[in-house]
Amino acid sequence: MPDSSPADAPMSVTKRLRQIPLFTQLSDAEIAHITEAAREKSYPKNSVILFEDDPGDALYVVLSGQVKVVLIGEDGREVILSMLRDGDFFGEMSLIDDQPRSAHVIAMEESNLLVLRREDFRQCLEETPRIALGLLRALSRRLRRADDKIGGLVLLDVNGRVARLLIELADENDGKTIPRKVTHHTIAQMIGSSRETVSRTIREFADRGLIEVSRKDIAIVDRVGLEALAGL
Numbered sequence: 001m002p003d004s005s006p007a008d009a010p011m012s013v014t015k016r017l018r019q020i021p022l023f024t025q026l027s028d029a030e031i032a033h034i035t036e037a038a039r040e041k042s043y044p045k046n047s048v049i050l051f052e053d054d055p056g057d058a059l060y061v062v063l064s065g066q067v068k069v070v071l072i073g074e075d076g077r078e079v080i081l082s083m084l085r086d087g088d089f090f091g092e093m094s095l096i097d098d099q100p101r102s103a104h105v106i107a108m109e110e111s112n113l114l115v116l117r118r119e120d121f122r123q124c125l126e127e128t129p130r131i132a133l134g135l136l137r138a139l140s141r142r143l144r145r146a147d148d149k150i151g152g153l154v155l156l157d158v159n160g161r162v163a164r165l166l167i168e169l170a171d172e173n174d175g176k177t178i179p180r181k182v183t184h185h186t187i188a189q190m191i192g193s194s195r196e197t198v199s200r201t202i203r204e205f206a207d208r209g210l211i212e213v214s215r216k217d218i219a220i221v222d223r224v225g226l227e228a229l230a231g232l
């Protein structure tokens with residue numbers, strides 16, 4: 001990868017890379033290396049970015065939009081493992097362990113991604129070991145979330161799982177509301193339930209004064225009550 005000064009790189013990408021947790025601690029020169037190696041690609045809503053079991057050839061960083069990491073069963077049922085948005089990255093697992101892709105990744109809305117090819121990712125890691133630290137931090141966070149999820153699936157009933165997910169989604173948004181674009185169907189796919197059950201639970205939470213549902217969002221009204229249901 002040839003050396004270059006940050007001034008050579010397109011400002012917008014450099015600036016956006018700075019805001020990505022994986023890269024925040026890097027020097028200008030290190031950011032310039034990545035900017036030079038990576039390319040931007042846009043994916044329309046519902047397009048599949050990665051297929052489970054394919055060989056892994058690139059790392060992706062979400063610059064804008066939202067994607068979901070999903071497993072699809074033989075009967076076509078989808079389980080959403082995670083939803084990722086700007087600043088998040090994915091596709092690192094195959095590059096690290098040389099195994100096929102562990103899940104599908106699908107654009108939930110039009111998404112703009114930064115794509116770093118395998119060899120450039122490996123070179124970045126070798127030249128900039130600090131990226132590895134950021135990667136480890138992010139992987140630890142992801143494992144914590146996965147542990148919470150497994151705990152919730154085993155230990156909580158549907159009310160508890162919905163309550164916990166609503167708190168998580170609100171915390172990822174503004175702490176108080178969940179945009180309605182997160183549909184009941186999506187919530188069901190995140191907690192291993194059916195859309196009908198989720199709709200019934202949400203109605204019940206609204207009747208009990210735990211949440212308020214409007215056309216634009218779901219607002220958390222009684223966080224303490226929801227936390228009690230979620231075992232938090």
Ligand code: CMP
Pocket residue numbers: 050056069081082089090091092093094095100101102103104105142146
């Ligand atoms: P990879 O296996 O290369 O391709 C699929 C990607 O989905 C994977 O790398 C991770 O980046 C991402 N992924 C897999 N499981 C999870 C999870 N539980 N939470 C968040 N992201 C995940």
